[in-house]
Every structure is written in C-alpha cells, then in structure tokens.
Amino acid sequence: MNRREASKNETRQLILRAARRLFAQKGMEESTIRDIAREAGVSPASVVVHFKSKTALLEEALNRDIETALSELAASMPEDLELLDRLMHLAKGFFRLYDQNRKLYRALIRHTIFEPAGETPHITKVSELYLRFLSGLVEEGQARGIIKPEVDTTIAAGSIFSLYLGALIMLFRRPDMTVEQVAETLAAMTDQYLKGIAIIEP
Amino acid sequence: MNRREASKNETRQLILRAARRLFAQKGMEESTIRDIAREAGVSPASVVVHFKSKTALLEEALNRDIETALSELAASMPEDLELLDRLMHLAKGFFRLYDQNRKLYRALIRHTIFEPAGETPHITKVSELYLRFLSGLVEEGQARGIIKPEVDTTIAAGSIFSLYLGALIMLFRRPDMTVEQVAETLAAMTDQYLKGIAIIEP
DNA sequence: AGTTTATATTAAACATGTTTAACTAATAAA
DNA sequence: TTTATTAGTTAAACATGTTTAATATAAACT
Structure with missing residues (x-):
C-alpha cells in the first residue's frame, strides 16, 4: 500500500x-x-x-455492530427449538441491538430502508443475508416436514421479514414499549402466519 | 370568524x-x-x-388525497369477493395512489412512519383507520365462519398491515417494479398468511 | 375615541449539509 | 534529479431549513 x-x-x-x-x-x-x-x-x-454524505457516514459507522450482531445471532441460533422460537431468536437479537440507541438506529433505518439497493450497500447486504437466512430456515422446515412443501420460500422469507419490519416500526414509534412487548407482538403475528388464520375445508 | x-x-x-x-x-x-x-x-x-416544518407541510399537503383515496376505497369495497381479494382491493388502491408520484409519497412515508403518533397526526389517523378497517374485515370473516374464531383480530390487522408495509417498501425501493407486480407479491404473502405455511397435525 | 394588547407577518440572522476551487504533497514521468 | 501529474486535503462559498427579533395591524379594553 x-x-x-x-x-x-x-x-x-x-x-x-x-x-x-x-x-x-x-x-x-x-x-x-x-x-x-x-x-x-x-x-x-x-x-x-x-x-459522500452524512447518511452514508452513519451507515458506515453502524455497519460493524450490525454485521457483528447478525453473525453472532446466526452462530448462536438454537438448533433444537421450533421454528417460531428460532425466528424470534433472530428478531429479538436485532431488537436488543436497536434498543441500545433507538433514536440512532431509527435514523439509520429511516434513511436506508426506502433507498434503491445501490445507495445503501451495507444495509442492503444485511437485509439480503437476513432474507436468505429466513428462506433457509423455511426450507429446512420443509425438509423436516413441518412446513408445507408447496410454499414458495422466497415469498415466505418476505412475509416473515415484513412482519419483523412491522414490529420494528412499532419499536421505533412507541418509546413506551419494551423490547419484550414488541417481541411478544411479533411472536403473535408470526404464529398466526405459521398456522394461518383461515379455516381450511379439507 | x-x-x-x-x-x-x-x-x-x-x-x-x-x-x-x-x-x-x-x-x-x-x-x-x-x-x-x-x-x-x-x-x-x-x-x-x-x-411548523417542511415535513409537516408535506403531510398537510398530501393528506387530502390520501383521505379521499381511503374513503373511496372503503366505499367501493366489493362485498361479494373473498377476503384476500378485498384486502388486495385496499392495498392496490393505495399502491396506485402512491404510484402517481412515488418519490413524493416515499418522502412522506419516510418522514412519518417512524415518528411517534403525536408528531404526524394525519398519517397516524389514516393508519389507524386502515387498521380498524382491517380488523373489521377479519371480524366479519369470523362472523361468516371463514376465519378461526380464536384469532386475535387486532394482531391479525397488525399482521396484514405489516405485510402491506413490506410490499410498500418494495414499491418505493424498486422503481423497476410495477404496481401489479408488487401487488402480486403482496397477494402471495397474504395468501400464505391466511392459509398458514405450517403443517398442522389434526 | 384613544390606548393597550395580542397576533399575523416578515426581514434578517443562524446552523448546517454540501459544493467548489485552491493548495499541498506524493507519485510517475522525463 | 527535475518536472509533471495525480490525488488527498481544506478554506471559503453556497443552499436551504429554521429561529429570532422587529413591525404592523386587528382586536380588546378604558
């Protein structure tokens, strides 16, 4: 050099x-x-x-902690629990990270979440890793016979990620709510998603 | 006066x-x-x-069209279709509105979605109406016997709204995708949510 | 009617993200 | 080694959202 x-x-x-x-x-x-x-x-x-910009600097500044969190969460993923608990392991991990400084991470998400992929490389990368991880979990569920084989795993990952985002927005919008409360809400939503809310005629 | x-x-x-x-x-x-x-x-x-601020001005400026869209969509809600199609009627309506000027509505959502309720009264009100409308649809489904009676309708509304938000973010992040494509993705996600992706042992 | 008070309006100042053009020093070329 | 070029750095300028202090005028009061 x-x-x-x-x-x-x-x-x-x-x-x-x-x-x-x-x-x-x-x-x-x-x-x-x-x-x-x-x-x-x-x-x-x-x-x-x-x-380039203050926003880009923020993204760079926080990226290290986010990547660390993701890899630690992936590494500590419990193998034996059922799918819902494993999903919550991931989500709660990020909620706890963001809870260390909600305002700051809110600013980060606000400035990155709506941008085209190229503008926010790090967040985009983390999101894609997260999504791939989710679809992997769903595929694994299919292999284990606990998830319907006809389910499109990419769509499923998008659904689970959307529910997570909804809970994340709740975390940022509601300073009065604890991580535990938001996580409980997300667990309830995800549980509905896994089981379905409609009555299926056999 | x-x-x-x-x-x-x-x-x-x-x-x-x-x-x-x-x-x-x-x-x-x-x-x-x-x-x-x-x-x-x-x-x-x-x-x-x-x-007060440029952001608040934007919210005021766009509020009229958003409220109009919501009430028109509620009024034109088809009674005879099944739940998924009725949900898509709502979502697509908003997607079309936002598609008239994606950049502008993206700015609006970005500046309002993470704020505590008091800061963004109009968007908060519309979101609450939307959520109430959704939980109403779910309750109606329960009355008709097509939705499981034990389902928490508030949680269900939050889930459906989260899926909608996920699709909305996709609309804003991906200028290459059409409203129809985003709507199809949302329909697939919502369909999974209604039917469930897990295999339930009877 | 005259005076006081409250308030809508604005000019000027301020704070801050960003751009521009100049400067400096390291590397490449001669 | 000397010169030319490239690239990192910065001072100064700029653009724009917001604040402040002053002004004018309508309403309230005596």
Whole structure:
C-alpha cells in the first residue's frame, strides 16, 4: 500500500471513530459534520470527501455492530427449538441491538430502508443475508416436514421479514414499549402466519 | 370568524395550494420553502409559522388525497369477493395512489412512519383507520365462519398491515417494479398468511 | 375615541449539509 | 534529479431549513 493510500485510510478511520463516538453519544441530528470533523482532527470537507454524505457516514459507522450482531445471532441460533422460537431468536437479537440507541438506529433505518439497493450497500447486504437466512430456515422446515412443501420460500422469507419490519416500526414509534412487548407482538403475528388464520375445508 | 383569523386562513390556503403544486411538480427536496413562499406570495418565515416544518407541510399537503383515496376505497369495497381479494382491493388502491408520484409519497412515508403518533397526526389517523378497517374485515370473516374464531383480530390487522408495509417498501425501493407486480407479491404473502405455511397435525 | 394588547407577518440572522476551487504533497514521468 | 501529474486535503462559498427579533395591524379594553 502507498504512503498516500495509507494516510488516506488513516484519516478515514479517524473520521469513522469520531463519528461512532459522537453519533452514539449525541445522536445523528445533534452530531454535525463540523463536530465530527473537529473530533477527528480533519476538515468538514474531508468528511464529505471520504463518505459522500452524512447518511452514508452513519451507515458506515453502524455497519460493524450490525454485521457483528447478525453473525453472532446466526452462530448462536438454537438448533433444537421450533421454528417460531428460532425466528424470534433472530428478531429479538436485532431488537436488543436497536434498543441500545433507538433514536440512532431509527435514523439509520429511516434513511436506508426506502433507498434503491445501490445507495445503501451495507444495509442492503444485511437485509439480503437476513432474507436468505429466513428462506433457509423455511426450507429446512420443509425438509423436516413441518412446513408445507408447496410454499414458495422466497415469498415466505418476505412475509416473515415484513412482519419483523412491522414490529420494528412499532419499536421505533412507541418509546413506551419494551423490547419484550414488541417481541411478544411479533411472536403473535408470526404464529398466526405459521398456522394461518383461515379455516381450511379439507 | 375574525377578520384576522380569516386572513390567516387565507394565507394558510395560499401556502397549501402553492405547496401542493410545487411538491407535485418538482418533488419534496427540489421544492424549497423559499420557492413555495414565492409561489404563494408570502415570506418564507410565514410558511414555517403556519406549518411548523417542511415535513409537516408535506403531510398537510398530501393528506387530502390520501383521505379521499381511503374513503373511496372503503366505499367501493366489493362485498361479494373473498377476503384476500378485498384486502388486495385496499392495498392496490393505495399502491396506485402512491404510484402517481412515488418519490413524493416515499418522502412522506419516510418522514412519518417512524415518528411517534403525536408528531404526524394525519398519517397516524389514516393508519389507524386502515387498521380498524382491517380488523373489521377479519371480524366479519369470523362472523361468516371463514376465519378461526380464536384469532386475535387486532394482531391479525397488525399482521396484514405489516405485510402491506413490506410490499410498500418494495414499491418505493424498486422503481423497476410495477404496481401489479408488487401487488402480486403482496397477494402471495397474504395468501400464505391466511392459509398458514405450517403443517398442522389434526 | 384613544390606548393597550395580542397576533399575523416578515426581514434578517443562524446552523448546517454540501459544493467548489485552491493548495499541498506524493507519485510517475522525463 | 527535475518536472509533471495525480490525488488527498481544506478554506471559503453556497443552499436551504429554521429561529429570532422587529413591525404592523386587528382586536380588546378604558
């Protein structure tokens, strides 16, 4: 690596670390680019040059913790429990992460969830991993004979993810609700989804 | 009504009309408060005094069309179709509305969906109406004997609404997808939800 | 009617994300 | 080694949402 490239990476890391500190401490809106630049010892312009925009910087800053959480959750996934509990293991893990700083993660989700994939590479990647993980769980359920074989697993993953998103929105909208309460609601919704709410005539 | 109050309302309407025109024409980010003020023939400060913030102005500006759409959809709800089709009637109606200007409605949803209820009164009200309508449909299904009587209808409404939101996010994230395609995906998800994906041992 | 108070309006200032153009230093070319 | 080019950095400018303080005028009061 070049001497130039090295120092570039170094300032990039300085900015990232400063951003993580300030974002965690004061939230997104309250941490100005000027603040972050000062904390990192660089110019405000440098922040923008390195990370296109404040939103993109937020995404980069939080990405590490999100990826860590996902891989830890995947690794700690209990094998023996039934599907609903395994789904809740995943969802609750993310709820707990976001609960560490709801305002900050709300800002992240707000700025990324509606963007086309290319604009938010990290969140897009995590979402895709999550979706693939979900469809994997459903496929496994089919292999075990507990999920209907005719079910489209991609659609199923989308359904489960949608229910999760609905609960996530509840978590962000309702500061009075605890992670446990939101998780219970999600469990009830997912349970309905697994069992179906319609009466099927055999 | 006072002469003062009357003129206040008048400028309020001037601003609202200007905002509707400009937002529809150029989108939210591209319409500055200064633009809107100029178009309305008032000062930029006046815009903020009348509508707290640009976001709140957007919510006010779009609220009329959203409420109209909701009441028309409720009125035109087909009585004879089965539940899935009736749910899709509602969802598709909103998808079509949002499809008239995806970027603009995306901005609206982004700025309102995560806010506590008090901050976004109109969207909150519409969401609550929608949710109540959904739980009403489910209750009706129970009365007709096509929905399991033990189903919690509030949870069911939340589930159906979450699936709808998931599809809505897809509509906003994927400019390449048509309303019809998104609606088909939602129909598939909702169908899974109604029938259940798990195999139930009798 | 004259005076006071409340309020709608606005000009000017402010804060902050972002852009632009200039500067500096490292690398490549001669 | 000297020169030219590329690329990282930044100061200054800009655009825009919002706040503040001043102004004007309608309503309330005496």
